[in-house]
Amino acid sequence: MSIYDRLPKYHVVEANNLKGLQPGFVMAQTDVAESCTLKEEGANLLANGHLMMAKASSNKVEMDIWSAAADSNRTNPVMFLVFTDPLNTLLQSDKYFVNDLDSENARFVQLIPGDEWTTDIDYANDAKYASVKEELMKHIVELKDITGWFATTKMADGETPAHHYMYLG
Numbered sequence: 001m002s003i004y005d006r007l008p009k010y011h012v013v014e015a016n017n018l019k020g021l022q023p024g025f026v027m028a029q030t031d032v033a034e035s036c037t038l039k040e041e042g043a044n045l046l047a048n049g050h051l052m053m054a055k056a057s058s059n060k061v062e063m064d065i066w067s068a069a070a071d072s073n074r075t076n077p078v079m080f081l082v083f084t085d086p087l088n089t090l091l092q093s094d095k096y097f098v099n100d101l102d103s104e105n106a107r108f109v110q111l112i113p114g115d116e117w118t119t120d121i122d123y124a125n126d127a128k129y130a131s132v133k134e135e136l137m138k139h140i141v142e143l144k145d146i147t148g149w150f151a152t153t154k155m156a157d158g159e160t161p162a163h164h165y166m167y168l169g
Contacts, residue, residue, distance in 0.1 A: 030061055046101055123142075
């Protein structure tokens, strides 16, 4: 057993095609709502790959779990993907990287129809997305059972199960 096996592991995301990165549709200095249910349990940590939206709260904009429900605080109905590039380290995998919201802000990339990403998060079965699952799955589709290079079953480490998604709008 390696010492790395003892480190905590977090969700990862690989940007296959995020058009929001090209024109700079990124919210980089935005707080995450205190009540956000996507944070790691017992800590103020946010892993890559989560789907969020901007909401007005106490005269400022905060990011929270994406929801299609009508909300008077909703300032931006578009979906954002948490995608903060980890710094190059001695570790060979991104699964040890997480955004520490006490000392830094995560980066949120606006999703544009046709965007694709691969993550270890199974949005359809992840308990954190249970309250928004039905509506969420109308806006994203998992690309699976496709022959050719689109077929993705493992993340870059060759071990972590992968899910390849496309944003429909």
